Amino acid sequence: MESIKLLSPSVLAFVGDAVYSLLVRTYLADKSRPSGELHSMAVEFVKAPAQAAAFKKIEPLLSEEELSVFKRGRNFHTSNTPKSSTGADYHTATGLECVFGFLHLSGKNDRIEELFSIIIAD
Numbered sequence: 001m002e003s004i005k006l007l008s009p010s011v012l013a014f015v016g017d018a019v020y021s022l023l024v025r026t027y028l029a030d031k032s033r034p035s036g037e038l039h040s041m042a043v044e045f046v047k048a049p050a051q052a053a054a055f056k057k058i059e060p061l062l063s064e065e066e067l068s069v070f071k072r073g074r075n076f077h078t079s080n081t082p083k084s085s086t087g088a089d090y091h092t093a094t095g096l097e098c099v100f101g102f103l104h105l106s107g108k109n110d111r112i113e114e115l116f117s118i119i120i121a122d
Helices: 009-029 035-046 048-061 064-074 087-105 109-119
Strands: none
Touching: 009 035, 009 064, 009 087, 009 109, 035 048, 048 087, 048 109, 064 087, 087 109
C-alpha cells in the first residue's frame, strides 16, 4: 500500500510502539510470573537502550525498504529524550518502532514474527 510510505515517522513509531509492546507482553505471558513482575520485565524490553540493542541484532537482516523506514524514524526530529536513555539510543529506538509500525500496517506479520524471534533469541 503506497499510502503507508507517506505516513510520518511519528505515526509509524506510534503504531510500532504498540506492536512491539504487544510482542513483548505476549512473549512474557509465557513466563508465569505475577503481573507486577511481568510489567517490570516488559519495561526493560521496551526501554530505548534495549530497543537500540535489538536493532543491532536485526540490522544486517533488514531489506533496503526496511532500512529506509528505520532511517526516516531515526532521523525524525523529536523535542525530548527520556532521562533513562541517550539521544542516540532514543533515536535508534524510534527507528526500530517505525520498522515494526511499517511492517504491521503493510500486513507483513510473518516478517514481524521473524525479526522479533531474532531479537529475543538469547
